Amino acid sequence: MTSLVDRLGRAVHCLQFADGLNPAQWAVLRYLGRANRYSRTPTAISDYLGTTRGTMSQTIKALEAKGMIGRATNGRDRRAVLLELTGEGNAALENDPLHCVASVAGALGDELDDASRFLDRVVDCLQAKSGGLDYGVCTDCTHFCRNSFAPDVHRCGLTGDPLSVADSTKICVNYSEPAAP
Numbered sequence: 762m763t764s765l766v767d768r769l770g771r772a773v774h775c776l777q778f779a780d781g782l783n784p785a786q787w788a789v790l791r792y793l794g795r796a797n798r799y800s801r802t803p804t805a806i807s808d809y810l811g812t813t814r815g816t817m818s819q820t821i822k823a824l825e826a827k828g829m830i831g832r833a834t835n836g837r838d839r840r841a842v843l844l845e846l847t848g849e850g851n852a853a854l855e856n857d858p859l860h861c862v863a864s865v866a867g868a869l870g871d872e873l874d875d876a877s878r879f880l881d882r883v884v885d886c887l888q889a890k891s892g893g894l895d896y897g898v899c900t901d902c903t904h905f906c907r908n909s910f911a912p913d914v915h916r917c918g919l920t921g922d923p924l925s926v927a928d929s930t931k932i933c934v935n936y937s938e939p940a941a942p
């Protein structure tokens with residue numbers, strides 16, 4: 762089993778030297794495609810991916826030089842850097858080299874759920890060891906205030922900000938898991 766996971770990791774790593782990008786750069790593009798407005802800072806990205814601030818700074822500079830990501834103003838804290846995908850970054854993600862993994866996984870049919878649960882546990886374990894964090898989405902968060910009457914205007918109980926349906930499906934640095942019953 763260990764050998765299989767190792768081979769899978771190596772194969773996935775090699776696949777990501779594609780379209781002039783490396784695996785670390787693809788990981789940042791994927792993260793920015795999934796992260797909400799509170800979570801697109803260099804610190805949040807390096808915490809999630811379990812890399813040092815220095816390594817992340819180099820990766821971000823390289824992606825900016827390639828025109829894949831840009832900087833936005835942070836409404837709450839004008840000194841904080843907020844990153845976002847550019848049109849080029851979004852277009853690159855449409856041809857993510859890991860899409861072929863999703864095609865193979867789709868062929869698993871009913872076995873996919875079991876395989877996903879197993880891989881989830883492996884990733885959780887590896888992230889815990891490397892110091893990476895597993896951010897969750899609003900709909901599973903203890904701060905999420907669902908609006909049953911106007912489903913497109915939910916609210917974050919932590920910040921007080923409105924959350925659209927699209928916002929609610931993004932991963933968040935402030936996510937807080939509900940206590941076990």
Ligand code: SF4
Pocket residue numbers: 797799897898899900902903904905906916917918919920932933934935936937
């Ligand atoms: S509800 Fe939770 S996950 Fe959503 S924005 Fe607020 S803190 Fe983040």
